[in-house]
Amino acid sequence: xxxxxxxxxxxxxxxxxxxxxxxxxxxxxxxxxxxxxxxxxxxxxxxxxxxxxxxxxxxxxxxxxxxxxxxxxxxxxxxxxxxxxxxxxxxxxxxxxxxxxxxxxxxxxxxx
Amino acid sequence: xxxxxxxxxxxxxxxxxxxxxxxxxxxxxxxxxxxxxxxxxxxxxxxxxxxxxxxxxxxxxxxxxxxxxxxxxxxxxxxxxxxxxxxxxxxxxxxxxxxxxxxxxxxxxxxxx
Numbered sequence: 001x002x003x004x005x006x007x008x009x010x011x012x013x014x015x016x017x018x019x020x021x022x023x024x025x026x027x028x029x030x031x032x033x034x035x036x037x038x039x040x041x042x043x044x045x046x047x048x049x050x051x052x053x054x055x056x057x058x059x060x061x062x063x064x065x066x067x068x069x070x071x072x073x074x075x076x077x078x079x080x081x082x083x084x085x086x087x088x089x090x091x092x093x094x095x096x097x098x099x100x101x102x103x104x105x106x107x108x109x110x111x112x
Numbered sequence: 113x114x115x116x117x118x119x120x121x122x123x124x125x126x127x128x129x130x131x132x133x134x135x136x137x138x139x140x141x142x143x144x145x146x147x148x149x150x151x152x153x154x155x156x157x158x159x160x161x162x163x164x165x166x167x168x169x170x171x172x173x174x175x176x177x178x179x180x181x182x183x184x185x186x187x188x189x190x191x192x193x194x195x196x197x198x199x200x201x202x203x204x205x206x207x208x209x210x211x212x213x214x215x216x217x218x219x220x221x222x223x224x225x
Contacts, residue, residue: 031211032211034213034214036216041218042218042219043116043202043216043217043218043219044216046213046214049211049213051211087154089154089155091211099145099160099168100145100147100155100157100204101157102147102154103154104153104154105154
């Protein structure tokens with residue numbers, strides 16, 4: 001059974017204070033690891049897909065990295081508008097279809 | 113380019129009733145997945161539809177059923193509602209080929225009294 005654990009559950013930072021969010025996973029054959037951002041009352045918004053260990057993706061102040069056991073979402077010099085819940089999900093090779101297994105998310109608050 | 117749209121946005125039902133939720137996928141997408149998100153939790157996979165058939169199912173009872181129409185839109189039906197079915201129900205659409213990311217709608221908030 002695929003499993004995803006995210007840490008910390010919640011993180012409060014000052015504006016400009018860089019940090020990293022962790023996503024540890026176990027999966028039978030990784031097809032893809034996905035990062036999403038979710039604002040209150042909204043659906044998850046797609047950020048990145050990572051397919052193999054060593055891969056990195058960047059978008060504005062966010063950078064996602066992947067190893068064989070975990071992924072990190074690095075946030076550099078965050079702004080208050082980066083406040084959201086960040087969700088990590090994996091897609092395994094079992095079943096031949098595309099159901100995602102999500103972690104519980106990291107609730108990030110950036111204080112001005 | 114319209115994204116994934118879901119209706120209704122909010123719904124209140126009582127125990128034992130039945131409910132139908134609707135989803136229109138993003139333009140060009142042919143695959144629809146449904147998820148349940150309880151408060152403070154990550155989304156849980158219910159099932160996925162492709163070519164009007166259920167292709168994969170998560171750990172949900174048969175009270176949860178669905179349908180996909182020829183225009184790729186989809187419905188989620190839940191029978192014999194329980195208090196524990198109160199949640200945000202999310203629809204996601206994607207392309208069937210390759211490991212394409214799933215794009216989510218803003219969900220239907222279902223409350224069971």
